[in-house]
Amino acid sequence: xxxxxxxxxxxxxxxxxxxxxxxxxxxxxxxxxxxxxxxxxxxxxxxxxxxxxxxxxxxxxxxxxxxxxxxxxxxxxxxxxxxxxxxxxxxxxxxxxxxxxxxxxxxxxxxxxxxxxxxxxxxxxxxxxxxxxxxxxxxxxxxxxxxxxxxxxxxxxxxxxxxxxxxxxxxxxxxxxxxxxxxxxxxxxxxxxxxxxxxxxxxxxxxxxxxxxxxxxxxxxxxxxxxxxxxxxxxxxxxxxxxxxxxxxxxxxxxxxxxxxxxxxxxxxxxxxxxxxxxxxxxxxxxxxxxxxxxxxxxxxxxxxxxxxxxxxxxxxxxxxxxxxxxxxxxxxxxxxxxxxxxxxxxxxxxxxxxxxxxxxxxxxxxxxxxxxxxxxxxxxxxxxxxxxxxxxxxxxxxxxxxxxxxxxxxxxxxxxxxxxxxxx
Numbered sequence: 287x288x289x290x291x292x293x294x295x296x297x298x299x300x301x302x303x304x305x306x307x308x309x310x311x312x313x314x315x316x317x318x319x320x321x322x323x324x325x326x327x328x329x330x331x332x333x334x335x336x337x338x339x340x341x342x343x344x345x346x347x348x349x350x351x352x353x354x355x356x357x358x359x360x361x362x363x364x365x366x367x368x369x370x371x372x373x374x375x376x377x378x379x380x381x382x383x384x385x386x387x388x389x390x391x392x393x394x395x396x397x398x399x400x401x402x403x404x405x406x407x408x409x410x411x412x413x414x415x416x417x418x419x420x421x422x423x424x425x426x427x428x429x430x431x432x433x434x435x436x437x438x439x440x441x442x443x444x445x446x447x448x449x450x451x452x453x454x455x456x457x458x459x460x461x462x463x464x465x466x467x468x469x470x471x472x473x474x475x476x477x478x479x480x481x482x483x484x485x486x487x488x489x490x491x492x493x494x495x496x497x498x499x500x501x502x503x504x505x506x507x508x509x510x511x512x513x514x515x516x517x518x519x520x521x522x523x524x525x526x527x528x529x530x531x532x533x534x535x536x537x538x539x540x541x542x543x544x545x546x547x548x549x550x551x552x553x554x555x556x557x558x559x560x561x562x563x564x565x566x567x568x569x570x571x572x573x574x575x576x577x578x579x580x581x582x583x584x585x586x587x588x589x590x591x592x593x594x595x596x597x598x599x600x601x602x603x604x605x606x607x608x609x610x611x612x613x614x615x616x617x618x619x620x621x622x623x624x625x626x627x628x629x630x631x632x633x634x635x636x637x638x639x640x641x642x643x644x645x646x647x648x649x650x651x652x653x654x655x656x657x658x659x660x661x662x663x664x665x666x667x668x669x670x671x672x673x674x675x676x677x678x679x680x681x682x683x684x685x686x687x688x689x690x691x692x693x694x695x696x697x698x699x700x701x702x703x704x705x706x707x708x709x710x711x
Contacts, residue, residue, distance in 0.1 A: 296373065301404040301592040304375070305384070305397060310365050312393040315357065319390060322356050354388055362386075366398060378403060379596040401594035403642065408650055412585060418710045419577040422569040424562065432561045436548050437540065443533040450496035451532050453482030457494060458531035466506070466522035476530070493527070502528045514617075577709050578701055579640065586639040593638045601634035602627065641697070648700045655692050655699065663695050 295307040323342065326349050332340040346353065366381060381400035388394050443456050451457055457479050463472040479486060481494045489505045497503060506524050513519040538544045545557035585591075606615070606626065618626065648654070664682075668675040682688050 296375075299399070301406075301590075302401050302594040303399065304377075304402055305399045306369070306373075306381075307395070307397050308365065308369055310361050310394040310396075312389075312391055314361065315388075315393050316390055318357050318361055319353065322353050322360070326353060358386060358388065358394065361394065362396060375402060377401060378594045401596050403594065404592050406589050406591060406646070408585075408646060409588065412647075413707050415581065415584065416708055416710050417577045417581040417584075420573045422566070422573050424566050424569060428565055429558055429561050432565070433540065433558070437537050437544070440538050440544070440548060442536045442538075444536050446532040446534050450498045450501075451481050451494045451529070452534070453495070454535060455481045456533045456535075457481050457497075457529060458533075459527045459529055461525055461527040463523040463525045466524055472523070490525075490527075497529045497532075499529050499531055502526065514613075574705055574709065575701075578704055579636070581704065581708050582640045582643050583636065585643060591639055591643070593635055593642070597638055598631060598634050601638055602630040605630045605633055605637075644697045644700045647704065648696055651700075651703060653696065653700055653703060655696050659699075660692055660695065663691070 297305040297307075299305055323346055327340060327342055327345045328338050330340060330345055330349065331337045332344065332348070335341075362383065370377065370381075377400035379401050381398040384397045384399050386394065386396045446455065458476070459479060460474060460476050462474045464470065465472070479490065479494075482491055487507050489507050493503045493505045504524065504526050506522060508522045509515075509518040509520060511520040538547070540554065542553040545551050545554040549557055549560065551557045551560060609630075610618070664678055665675060667673070668678050671678075682691060
């Protein structure tokens with residue numbers, strides 16, 4: 287089949303959807319059909335005939351549909367791959383076979399539909415579209431909030447003496463349950479619970495206050511039929527607990543010693559200044575990224591950029607997967623799913639448009655990542671994550687992620703290029 291003929295049979299349905307009408311010659315179809323038929327004759331077992339000795343015409347009549355399906359499965363994928371290569375087309379999804387006309391005398395005619403990345407050009411003056419970056423400001427309360435988080439992270443849990451359990455204490459308990467109906471004992475467990483935490487069973491929070499190490503207490507929990515842990519669902523469990531240890535949170539003093547403990551600084555004021563600078567830099571980066579997003583969104587709207595639907599759906603699912611753990615997804619009410627999916631879809635479409643525009647801009651401006659820049663990035667990541675450089679390189683090579691890392695670095699370089707050209711400060 288000639289390349290020019292196929293080019294004429296390529297239909298542009300939309301900026302991202304293509305349809306292609308293709309043919310497989312009768313000679314190729316007959317050859318494959320005979321091959322599959324011989325295979326069926328050799329392996330099928332029919333009443334009255336030994337395996338491999340059934341009449342060919344009988345096998346053909348009895349397994350006509352199966353033979354035809356196998357012939358198509360054998361021929362169409364290779365034929366389609368070759369024709370797409372001839373046309374220099376790379377689909378972004380698996381092509382869908384929309385219709386098939388099969389005939390030993392006429393060969394096979396079939397139509398496929400698939401999606402592609404859109405072809406588009408940037409406006410000649412695209413860098414003249416300016417965008418203003420929002421002014422940023424930092425409140426001292428934000429610095430205090432970071433300090434408080436650092437204190438929380440550095441807090442200690444010390445044994446309690448002279449009093450019983452209070453809300454907020456960490457309590458080490460030995461607990462055993464017994465099913466009320468079967469009287470079957472559950473295994474003894476040693477666990478740590480945070481007294482008063484809302485995720486605890488209410489009955490546990492009721493009995494813990496005031497207990498001291500060595501004290502024992504009984505309580506009963508009736509679990510609903512739809513309880514998240516199926517082994518307890520619908521059951522009534524009688525618990526016996528014994529307090530082993532009680533520990534209270536001790537926050538460190540907010541002073542120069544604390545500052546030197548959490549960072550390489552001279553005193554508390556130096557730590558506050560470092561936090562202030564980090565927050566200000568992060569706020570500026572967020573404002574810059576927001577301005578770039580606004581610019582790219584306007585550019586995408588101007589050129590009417592379309593994204594393949596299959597890629598939007600795939601990216602939306604990935605976004606949801608990054609936002610929620612599997613057990614969290616199961617708890618989301620059905621009435622909230624439409625809104626969640628729509629939000630993820632919008633985010634996915636915007637992200638993909640940004641991605642394709644940045645790649646186009648990088649190509650337009652001749653931006654690329656040099657070996658030296660990539661090496662420097664690997665060294666930075668190695669130091670930040672405390673991973674030996676050789677080990678990081680080996681992991682990237684083993685997993686085939688080198689090109690992905692280079693692409694991400696190129697996209698960041700392109701954002702930096704745009705920021706210097708289109709943002710009004």
